[in-house]
Amino acid sequence: MATHQKKESLMPIEGVWDLTIATPVGRIKPVVELRRNGMEFTGVAHGSGEEVPLRDIVVDGDRITWKQAVTKPLRLNLTFAVTVEGDALTGTSKAGRLPASKVTGRRQVTGTD
Amino acid sequence: MHVQIVLFDGFDPIDVVAPYEVLYAGGTASGGAVTVELVSAEGPRDVVSGTGGLMLRATGTLDPARPGLVLVPGASGRVGEPGEVPDIDADAGGASEWRQDEFIPVLLGRTLTTELPGLLKAVMDNPRITMAAVCGGSLVLAMAGLIEGRNATTHHLGLDMLEATGVHAVHARVVDDGDLVTGAGVTSGLDLGLYLLEREIGPRVAHAVEELFAHERRGTVWRALGPMPAAL
Numbered sequence: 001m002a003t004h005q006k007k008e009s010l011m012p013i014e015g016v017w018d019l020t021i022a023t024p025v026g027r028i029k030p031v032v033e034l035r036r037n038g039m040e041f042t043g044v045a046h047g048s049g050e051e052v053p054l055r056d057i058v059v060d061g062d063r064i065t066w067k068q069a070v071t072k073p074l075r076l077n078l079t080f081a082v083t084v085e086g087d088a089l090t091g092t093s094k095a096g097r098l099p100a101s102k103v104t105g106r107r108q109v110t111g112t113d
Numbered sequence: 114m115h116v117q118i119v120l121f122d123g124f125d126p127i128d129v130v131a132p133y134e135v136l137y138a139g140g141t142a143s144g145g146a147v148t149v150e151l152v153s154a155e156g157p158r159d160v161v162s163g164t165g166g167l168m169l170r171a172t173g174t175l176d177p178a179r180p181g182l183v184l185v186p187g188a189s190g191r192v193g194e195p196g197e198v199p200d201i202d203a204d205a206g207g208a209s210e211w212r213q214d215e216f217i218p219v220l221l222g223r224t225l226t227t228e229l230p231g232l233l234k235a236v237m238d239n240p241r242i243t244m245a246a247v248c249g250g251s252l253v254l255a256m257a258g259l260i261e262g263r264n265a266t267t268h269h270l271g272l273d274m275l276e277a278t279g280v281h282a283v284h285a286r287v288v289d290d291g292d293l294v295t296g297a298g299v300t301s302g303l304d305l306g307l308y309l310l311e312r313e314i315g316p317r318v319a320h321a322v323e324e325l326f327a328h329e330r331r332g333t334v335w336r337a338l339g340p341m342p343a344a345l
Binding site for chain 1: 197202219222223225226255258261274278279
């Protein structure tokens with residue numbers, strides 16, 4: 001969960017995000033919560049009754065990358081690279097050597113500070 | 114040794130029938146040291162394969178308390194394009210409608226919405242059962258999170274997916290990881306069956322079946338032993 005911020009982001013990335021991730025067995029829809037404490041970011045993902053920590057979070061302006069070990073509904077190690085624009089987020093998730101697939105996200109209006 | 118081969122909707126018939134016949138013949142050649150049964154998570158039922166609607170009948174329910182061997186086949190259907198992602202919710206895989214020539218990962222993923230992963234976990238937890246899988250069967254175990262960190266193989270088109278689940282994917286025809294023995298694509302089920310006969314019953318019985326079936330196993334059975342090979 002080590003975090004690193006290369007460049008101050010222009011818009012807040014912290015908050016609760018509803019993600020849609022394309023995987024070879026279908027879409028999975030985790031809820032990702034990104035928290036900020038000064039320059040430090042931490043996060044957890046909730047989905048299908050599990051909660052997993054986000055690892056290696058790197059924030060570079062509006063671009064965020066992190067790693068997530070999904071266990072439900074299927075076990076999959078994912079690496080994310082997304083860009084935040086207002087309350088929307090777009091980018092890719094990559095499962096190992098499989099081709100990267102699309103990720104979209106929307107910030108929950110409630111649930112943020 | 115009692116062998117339970119697990120049927121699920123969309124299974125690949127060769128993945129089931131190849132080890133079934135090899136192990137059944139091993140039973141005959143050994144005077145009954147091997148018995149083989151087709152089972153499902155739901156109990157006795159006709160189970161439709163992924164190939165042209167061909168059906169096989171499960172005669173029992175997968176019993177994770179019964180010592181011996183449990184073998185999980187893969188699925189057959191459409192291979193798809195590299196990077197193809199289906200337009201369905203993974204959680205709702207079981208609810209999506211049955212159709213022929215379904216995308217193979219969808220068929221494998223759909224097992225996760227059935228009773229199967231829970232039963233397979235109990236199988237993995239039973240030290241008196243060896244788990245075996247052919248082709249996409251390894252992915253059923255892997256996607257259920259049951260073989261993380263283990264050495265296993267699967268169909269060559271599924272090796273990247275296997276690795277992405279946290280399994281050490283080995284590109285070999287048969288991989289022996291102790292209580293987990295896996296085979297690669299489709300026809301490797303013959304080799305897996307013959308290897309299991311050799312390991313569990315003996316090489317003379319395995320050889321007799323090999324001779325009858327006119328099929329010689331090929332390649333090295335990979336095990337995590339010996340020095341790590343340097344780059345060749």
